[in-house]
Amino acid sequence: EYFHGERQQFDLPLEFYGTDFQKSVWAELLKIPFGETRSYLQIAQSLNNPKAVRAVGAANGKNPISIIAPCHRVIGANGSLTGFASGLGNKQKLLSLEQAQQRLF
Secondary structure, three states, X not given: OOOOOOOOOOOOOOOOOOOHHHHHHHXXXXXXXXXXXXXXXXXXXXXXXXXXXXXXXXXXXXOOOOOOOOHHHEEOOOOOOOOXXXXXXXXXXXXXXXXXXXXXX
16 A cells, blocks of 8 residues: 555554664654655754764664654755665665655645
8 A cells, every 4th residue: 555655654553662762763753744754863853852863863773664664754964865774775765656646646
């Protein structure tokens, strides 16, 4: 459904297992709308911890459900694609897929 543009949000119950900080980062990922991005700095700022940019990146890398908790939507502060467990090429494909779907509506 996601890859065919039929699902932009997942409404299944989630129970994350990780540190409190990781869980707070993953909860922020769930707030990033389909087709949009946020920087690691923006995520850190939303957690009232703007110096935790690298820790946000590390938590992103430990995200166990990467499309449902959309860590691919997190980019560098300068707009660059950085870090993605499945590779930057796949990150670009996911972002392009979402942006193309957004243009349809």
